[in-house]
Amino acid sequence: MECQPRPCARCGEDIPAERVDALPETRVCVRCSKEMGGEFVVLVSAERTSKEGSLKKNYGGYSTRKVRKPIKPRGEE
Numbered sequence: 001m002e003c004q005p006r007p008c009a010r011c012g013e014d015i016p017a018e019r020v021d022a023l024p025e026t027r028v029c030v031r032c033s034k035e036m037g038g039e040f041v042v043l044v045s046a047e048r049t050s051k052e053g054s055l056k057k058n059y060g061g062y063s064t065r066k067v068r069k070p071i072k073p074r075g076e077e
């Protein structure tokens with residue numbers, strides 16, 4: 001698949017094709033990603049394996065979820 005530059009969701013400048021190629025999910029350019037402290041946050045939540053109120057310890061694992069940070073136009077943060 002050929003990657004095309006696309007406009008940054010934050011500042012409107014083109015995201016270079018190389019970045020789109022390396023990070024197909026990205027919606028912001030390198031500079032904005034840095035300014036935002038990263039485009040994604042990883043949420044970790046414990047998996048619930050026992051019933052509510054149970055005294056049994058929860059030995060369940062953890063699940064991680066990668067979510068996109070809300071993107072606000074530059075200058076409105």
Ligand SMILES: [Zn+2]
Pocket residue numbers: 008009010011012013028029030031032033
């Ligand atoms: Zn940008």
